[in-house]
Amino acid sequence: MKKWLAGLLVVLISVVLAFTASCGPGEGEANTYKLGYLGPLTGPAASWGIPIKNGMEMAAEEINDAGGIVVAGETYMLQIVAADDRFVPEGAVTAVQKLIYDDKIQYIWGPIGSACALAVQPITEENRVAIFAISSDALGPEHPYTFSYLSSPTARAEVGYPWLKQNRPEVQRVALMAEHTPTGEAALEGARVGAEGQGLEVVAAEYFEPGITDFAPLLTRMLAKNPDVIDPSSTPAGPFSLIVKQAREMGYEGLFYTSYQPAEEVLVVGAGAENAEGIIAAGGPVYPKGTPEQQAFYQKYIEKYGKEVWQEAVSLGYRWVYWTTLIFEQVDSFDPDLVVEALAESEFEGIVATYRFGGEETYGIAREVEGNQTYLNIFHNGEWEPLAIIPLEW
Amino acid sequence: MDVSLIPQVIANGLMMGMSYVLIASGLTIVLGITRIINFAHGEFYMLGAFCAYYFFQMAGVPYLVTILLAILAVGVLGMGVERVLFRPIREFFLPSVVVALGLAFFLAGTAAWLFGPEEKVVTSPFPGVLNALGATFSVERLVVILIAIVIMGGLWYLITRTKLGRALRGVAQDREAASLQGISVNGMCNISMGIGCGLAGAAGVLLGPIFIVHPYLGALAIFKALIVIILGGIGSMPGAVLGGLLLGFIESFGLTYLGGVTDVLLFAFIFVLILFRPGGLMGRVWVIRH
Numbered sequence: 001m002k003k004w005l006a007g008l009l010v011v012l013i014s015v016v017l018a019f020t021a022s023c024g025p026g027e028g029e030a031n032t033y034k035l036g037y038l039g040p041l042t043g044p045a046a047s048w049g050i051p052i053k054n055g056m057e058m059a060a061e062e063i064n065d066a067g068g069i070v071v072a073g074e075t076y077m078l079q080i081v082a083a084d085d086r087f088v089p090e091g092a093v094t095a096v097q098k099l100i101y102d103d104k105i106q107y108i109w110g111p112i113g114s115a116c117a118l119a120v121q122p123i124t125e126e127n128r129v130a131i132f133a134i135s136s137d138a139l140g141p142e143h144p145y146t147f148s149y150l151s152s153p154t155a156r157a158e159v160g161y162p163w164l165k166q167n168r169p170e171v172q173r174v175a176l177m178a179e180h181t182p183t184g185e186a187a188l189e190g191a192r193v194g195a196e197g198q199g200l201e202v203v204a205a206e207y208f209e210p211g212i213t214d215f216a217p218l219l220t221r222m223l224a225k226n227p228d229v230i231d232p233s234s235t236p237a238g239p240f241s242l243i244v245k246q247a248r249e250m251g252y253e254g255l256f257y258t259s260y261q262p263a264e265e266v267l268v269v270g271a272g273a274e275n276a277e278g279i280i281a282a283g284g285p286v287y288p289k290g291t292p293e294q295q296a297f298y299q300k301y302i303e304k305y306g307k308e309v310w311q312e313a314v315s316l317g318y319r320w321v322y323w324t325t326l327i328f329e330q331v332d333s334f335d336p337d338l339v340v341e342a343l344a345e346s347e348f349e350g351i352v353a354t355y356r357f358g359g360e361e362t363y364g365i366a367r368e369v370e371g372n373q374t375y376l377n378i379f380h381n382g383e384w385e386p387l388a389i390i391p392l393e394w
Numbered sequence: 395m396d397v398s399l400i401p402q403v404i405a406n407g408l409m410m411g412m413s414y415v416l417i418a419s420g421l422t423i424v425l426g427i428t429r430i431i432n433f434a435h436g437e438f439y440m441l442g443a444f445c446a447y448y449f450f451q452m453a454g455v456p457y458l459v460t461i462l463l464a465i466l467a468v469g470v471l472g473m474g475v476e477r478v479l480f481r482p483i484r485e486f487f488l489p490s491v492v493v494a495l496g497l498a499f500f501l502a503g504t505a506a507w508l509f510g511p512e513e514k515v516v517t518s519p520f521p522g523v524l525n526a527l528g529a530t531f532s533v534e535r536l537v538v539i540l541i542a543i544v545i546m547g548g549l550w551y552l553i554t555r556t557k558l559g560r561a562l563r564g565v566a567q568d569r570e571a572a573s574l575q576g577i578s579v580n581g582m583c584n585i586s587m588g589i590g591c592g593l594a595g596a597a598g599v600l601l602g603p604i605f606i607v608h609p610y611l612g613a614l615a616i617f618k619a620l621i622v623i624i625l626g627g628i629g630s631m632p633g634a635v636l637g638g639l640l641l642g643f644i645e646s647f648g649l650t651y652l653g654g655v656t657d658v659l660l661f662a663f664i665f666v667l668i669l670f671r672p673g674g675l676m677g678r679v680w681v682i683r684h
Contacts, residue, residue, distance in 0.1 A: 213605035217649030238513035270515035
């Protein structure tokens with residue numbers, strides 16, 4: 001009986017070993033290389049994270065369809081591994097541990113926001129894992145594997161004021177408002193620098209707590225200063241539309257300018273198309289009305305995933321996959337030290353702009369993404385229309 | 395201090411205050427009768443707001459019908475929750491707190507899963523503004539105030555002029571005595587939860603088109619509602635009205651003339667109030683019995 005059992009065991013183990021061996025890459029077959037996404041996929045910030053993850057998957061699929069990438073003589077197919085941090089630091093720490101220790105991932109897009117980026121940074125730096133977060137607070141020479149993958153709120157907030165000064169001479173008095181968060185504070189200060197740098201007078205600068213929906217007292221206080229433009233800086237689309245609606249209800253007829261372009265449908269329903277008419281926003285291109293490449297990219301995206309609330313996000317993860325894998329092939333290695341240095345010195349021509357990593361003067365290390373141009377759009381008849389493309393000085 | 399702003403500040407305070415009254419009145423009824431702090435009250439408010447989005451915005455149901463549907467749907471859900479979750483642990487304070495908190499997370503998470511996490515906006519059913527007495531009033535907010543007054547009037551009539559209201563008050567004052575008079579304590583707790591959650595649903599459906607709708611808006615609502623009932627008096631309906639209006643006017647005057655320091659001063663005021671009147675302006679002191 002025992003001999004019979006032992007025989008069966010040997011046969012079973014042999015079958016399992018044979019099956020396992022057959023699952024590995026055979027001769028001429030490609031290996032798999034994993035790239036990580038770390039960010040919100042559920043919770044209130046999911047609408048920011050999902051289009052980024054989708055863009056990464058779309059890029060990986062395109063690269064795989066074209067034959068994958070070749071590094072050190074081996075062909076690799078890309079696989080995107082997504083981990084949900086729910087936009088909370090403790091979620092980010094759990095998720096990054098899974099990506100690093102279980103999936104052995106060396107390059108991660110994310111996380112979004114300084115709280116999550118600072119929470120995961122000790123783990124990623126120690127493991128020589130490069131993260132491409134949306135957070136300029138996490139940058140510094142002591143953190144060589146940390147990048148910021150969206151220009152800082154300060155930089156974004158500044159860009160529209162030279163254009164306003166030149167093209168809207170009636171704008172002289174500026175009222176700034178922002179959420180009382182690190183991002184909001186950076187955006188408001190950036191807007192202040194931008195406005196005052198053009199000789200405009202900042203007549204009000206107010207913070208409000210995240211989550212509030214009744215802006216009437218704050219607007220009463222601000223409108224008493226007779227501003228020509230209200231800049232709610234980094235305020236998300238929902239509260240932004242409420243600010244527009246409530247300010248118009250209180251008789252404000254001036255201009256709105258924002259450095260974070262809200263979604264059309266949120267503005268139309270939340271503020272009303274009439275109230276939102278003429279809002280100027282800085283951000284990405286209006287894809288459906290952009291260059292043929294931008295239109296084709298966006299058409300492909302919405303056919304695959306549907307329309308996104310944060311239009312600018314759809315190209316973020318997409319671009320990152322192409323840029324990073326290009327560097328893998330260039331240095332012919334996945335070694336983080338080689339790749340990180342090559343990335344920091346590279347330029348990448350995307351469909352939105354040409355990008356590089358800068359910020360050495362501010363952070364002591366070139367790790368903040370910079371585009372060579374940004375887009376100003378205007379809200380007209382319930383839709384965003386391209387207004388101007390502003391070249392940025394490098 | 396710019397006195398020319400005072401009419402607008404009063405208008406803002408009235409509009410904010412009535413919103414708080416609507417949200418807090420349901421919470422205070424449930425607390426007064428069941429003795430459970432329903433931390434999920436904000437989530438019932440959130441469900442009312444989603445009724446505005448799905449019935450009125452998406453399905454095109456007339457707004458007044460939507461209000462009735464929201465009150466009914468959220469009220470019935472509240473009664474179900476009372477029967478299944480709250481009744482078995484009603485006499486145990488800490489477990490009831492844990493269950494109520496857990497319910498809040500459960501409802502918010504389920505709503506995010508079912509409805510999506512992103513913010514939704516509802517078209518205003520009453521657009522436009524009215525300029526009067528040196529202030530600008532949003533028509534939709536005026537309508538909300540009027541409907542809120544009607545609802546609060548109906549509630550006052552129910553509680554003070556009907557047999558059901560006497561039974562509810564009886565249970566709120568002394569459960570054992572009410573029980574000896576043949577009043578079903580379980581039944582009254584169930585009805586109070588239905589009324590309380592129905593009011594939360596009404597608040598949500600009325601305020602949804604004014605503000606934004608998302609699965610996590612309950613957290614701020616319950617925070618404000620708790621401030622209102624602590625200010626006004628725990629378990630007191632007139633206290634909820636007084637507390638709501640007081641909070642609205644404090645915030646309106648404070649945020650306009652003092653800015654961000656208002657919250658600090660508001661809580662300093664609440665600390666002082668609790669020291670001298672632990673039961674709030676119109677309530678009584680509650681003691682937890684072990």
